[in-house]
Amino acid sequence: MSATVVPIKDEWKANALLSQDTYREWYERSVSDPDGFWGEHGRRIDWIRPFQRVKNTSFAPGAVSIRWFEDGTLNVSANCIDRHLAERGDQVAILWEGDDPKDSRAITYRELHGEVCRMANVLKARGVKRGDRVTLYMPMIPEAAYAMLACARIGAIHSVVFGGFSPDALAGRLEGASSSVLVTADEGYRGGRTVPLKANVDRAVEIAARAGHGVETVLVVRRSGGAVGFQEGRDIWWHEAREGASPECEPEEMGAEDPLFILYTSGSTGKPKGVLHSSGGYLVYASMTHQYVFGYRPGDIYWCTADVGWVTGHSYIVYGPLANGATTLMFEGVPNYPDQSRFWQVIDKHKVNIFYTAPTAIRALMGAGDEPVKATSRKSLRVLASVGEPINPEAWNWYYKVVGEERCPVMDTWWQTETGGILITPLPGATDLKPGSATLPFFGVKPQIVDNEGRVLDGAVDGNLCIVDSWPGQMRTVYGDHERFEQTYFSTYENKYFTGDGARRDEDGYYWITGRVDDVINVSGHRMGTAEVESSLVAHEKVSEAAVVGYPHDIKGQGIYCYVTLMEGVEPTDELRKALVAHVRQDIGAIASPDKIQFAPGLPKTRSGKIMRRILRKIAEDDFAALGDTSTLADPGVVDDLVDNRQNKR
Numbered sequence: 079m080s081a082t083v084v085p086i087k088d089e090w091k092a093n094a095l096l097s098q099d100t101y102r103e104w105y106e107r108s109v110s111d112p113d114g115f116w117g118e119h120g121r122r123i124d125w126i127r128p129f130q131r132v133k134n135t136s137f138a139p140g141a142v143s144i145r146w147f148e149d150g151t152l153n154v155s156a157n158c159i160d161r162h163l164a165e166r167g168d169q170v171a172i173l174w175e176g177d178d179p180k181d182s183r184a185i186t187y188r189e190l191h192g193e194v195c196r197m198a199n200v201l202k203a204r205g206v207k208r209g210d211r212v213t214l215y216m217p218m219i220p221e222a223a224y225a226m227l228a229c230a231r232i233g234a235i236h237s238v239v240f241g242g243f244s245p246d247a248l249a250g251r252l253e254g255a256s257s258s259v260l261v262t263a264d265e266g267y268r269g270g271r272t273v274p275l276k277a278n279v280d281r282a283v284e285i286a287a288r289a290g291h292g293v294e295t296v297l298v299v300r301r302s303g304g305a306v307g308f309q310e311g312r313d314i315w316w317h318e319a320r321e322g323a324s325p326e327c328e329p330e331e332m333g334a335e336d337p338l339f340i341l342y343t344s345g346s347t348g349k350p351k352g353v354l355h356s357s358g359g360y361l362v363y364a365s366m367t368h369q370y371v372f373g374y375r376p377g378d379i380y381w382c383t384a385d386v387g388w389v390t391g392h393s394y395i396v397y398g399p400l401a402n403g404a405t406t407l408m409f410e411g412v413p414n415y416p417d418q419s420r421f422w423q424v425i426d427k428h429k430v431n432i433f434y435t436a437p438t439a440i441r442a443l444m445g446a447g448d449e450p451v452k453a454t455s456r457k458s459l460r461v462l463a464s465v466g467e468p469i470n471p472e473a474w475n476w477y478y479k480v481v482g483e484e485r486c487p488v489m490d491t492w493w494q495t496e497t498g499g500i501l502i503t504p505l506p507g508a509t510d511l512k513p514g515s516a517t518l519p520f521f522g523v524k525p526q527i528v529d530n531e532g533r534v535l536d537g538a539v540d541g542n543l544c545i546v547d548s549w550p551g552q553m554r555t556v557y558g559d560h561e562r563f564e565q566t567y568f569s570t571y572e573n574k575y576f577t578g579d580g581a582r583r584d585e586d587g588y589y590w591i592t593g594r595v596d597d598v599i600n601v602s603g604h605r606m607g608t609a610e611v612e613s614s615l616v617a618h619e620k621v622s623e624a625a626v627v628g629y630p631h632d633i634k635g636q637g638i639y640c641y642v643t644l645m646e647g648v649e650p651t652d653e654l655r656k657a658l659v660a661h662v663r664q665d666i667g668a669i670a671s672p673d674k675i676q677f678a679p680g681l682p683k684t685r686s687g688k689i690m691r692r693i694l695r696k697i698a699e700d701d702f703a704a705l706g707d708t709s710t711l712a713d714p715g716v717v718d719d720l721v722d723n724r725q726n727k728r
């Protein structure tokens with residue numbers, strides 16, 4: 079099967095930072111001599127004490143340890159701000175576009191410096207010091223970036239919790255990180271509606287208190303001006319505290335391996351994990367990928383539409399672009415508000431050159447037709463990019479042809495919260511493209527495809543995607559649980575980092591990510607552990623058992639399909655279905671809302687009691703012919719019931 083190839087165009091070559099040959103040369107060197115390669119590129123950021131040692135990493139069983147540039151010292155916020163002041167103090171650092179098209183703000187590097195220092199001083203005055211964990215629960219406003227950088231400035235570790243998570247989820251993350259300081263806003267705006275952030279925080283703090291975890295400080299940014307609860311002594315308004323705070327704050331000298339942030343993400347089992355990233359290697363990798371993957375050049379207006387609550391927002395709205403002295407656009411709103419043209423209007427308004435978004439947004443906008451796109455110019459665009467889930471060739475082609483008018487190469491970037499930055503991707507003007515393929519590894523990345531027994535597969539094959547050596551942006555540990563880190567990522571296949579994704583490699587060595595092979599589902603580019611949704615469902619008094627799987631969804635990529643067994647004597651009604659959806663939303667957040675609930679008198683289990691998800695997935699996909707052998711089940715009749723039920727429902 080040969081896929082379409084979109085060869086590099088001459089205009090792209092003219093704009094490219096690297097040629098195809100240089101990519102190959104650099105790549106060869108990066109994997110054959112990582113110390114030499116990263117020793118050089120590690121100097122792209124400013125070190126207080128330069129590193130002598132480059133790479134010190136091991137994926138060996140029981141001894142996984144990842145250290146880069148370990149004897150160097152630096153400050154991440156100084157790299158993202160101070161070092162640009164002399165040359166580009168008056169250049170815009172953050173270009174903020176509000177939910178309401180009438181709202182925008184431009185913050186220069188000099189202003190950013192003052193704001194970040196002030197916020198750092200306010201946190202310090204509340205007793206925050208090196209190593210302390212500060213939780214952020216923020217809307218997409220510049221203050222979210224100030225808070226991240228303020229933490230980095232004083233050596234505190236931030237843990238950003240996406241503003242769409244519920245009070246319960248927030249409480250769990252506050253406890254998990256034993257964080258007693260929170261930064262939030264009164265309310266956020268999204269698509270013309272308000273999000274009750276402070277009210278959620280108040281509830282989360284209460285829930286955490288019941289579990290014995292105290293929160294001492296809540297710093298509140300005024301965004302909407304709406305009425306919110308205020309607890310004297312604990313809560314402080316940013317606009318008031320800011321007045322008395324000095325706009326100067328010496329950056330702390332941090333070790334390369336000192337933690338920069340924790341970011342909770344879903345895995346296939348148990349509670350979300352606190353992915354821990356450290357300072358030096360992360361910044362080198364985020365800034366280098368930002369430059370080369372997007373072909374970033376000084377003066378470009380760069381826009382990544384992610385939320386800072388996800389890793390993409392960390393690496394490609396805040397740290398990568400700011401370390402490179404870029405103008406990074408931060409958007410508070412949604413793609414279809416006030417209308418379906420919003421993304422393209424923002425691109426025209428701010429003359430955006432590089433645009434980075436998610437397949438789910440592309441598919442939704444594609445569904446609205448070409449007119450809303452064609453109503454705008456988009457002439458400023460030079461590079462388009464995508465992240466979060468596999469982009470289907472139809473969406474890729476629409477993005478390329480309709481949005482980019484075949485002028486802009488599309489970078490399909492594959493990576494994960496755990497990887498800190500992009501690992502498999504084309505480079506503009508240096509890689510021939512294939513719609514639907516993330517193409518080739520970035521510098522220093524050694525992918526491998528293995529079968530279920532861990533045998534390495536060569537050539538054009540399909541299997542499980544592993545990475546066999548470390549890169550500087552790799553996560554260092556699961557916060558507070560190194561054993562879980564080893565167990566989750568390094569125990570499936572010895573001496574390899576297992577990504578949890580399946581992939582195919584074609585005859586040209588191009589990688590095609592086929593999606594998760596574990597129990598993680600990807601809903602609109604957001605990771606959800608099926609176990610999390612299941613444990614929420616079974617916490618409901620009327621539910622005895624639940625099994626959750628993903629199924630193909632036109633817009634979201636995957637939807638959440640729940641099989642629910644009710645307690646003895648409980649009636650399966652539509653009302654109960656609605657109540658269960660509401661229950662999960664309340665428990666985890668709107669992103670975990672079940673799309674479908676099928677009441678199931680029984681679930682297909684092996685004789686040892688393991689739920690056969692493979693079968694449940696096939697039923698959810700209506701692929702009844704592919705159910706396979708069900709004879710090993712404890713009760714094969716269960717499957718017939720499920721299929722009958724599913725068919726009758728349609």
Ligand code: 6R9
Nearest residue numbers: 465466467468490491492493494495591594
């Ligand atoms: C950055 C981010 C990671 C999972 C990952 C994979 C999926 C991300 C992708 C992609 C195919 C791409 N994924 N980018 N799949 N092609 N270009 O999304 O991090 O939220 O941790 O999700 O997302 O399944 O394993 P995260």
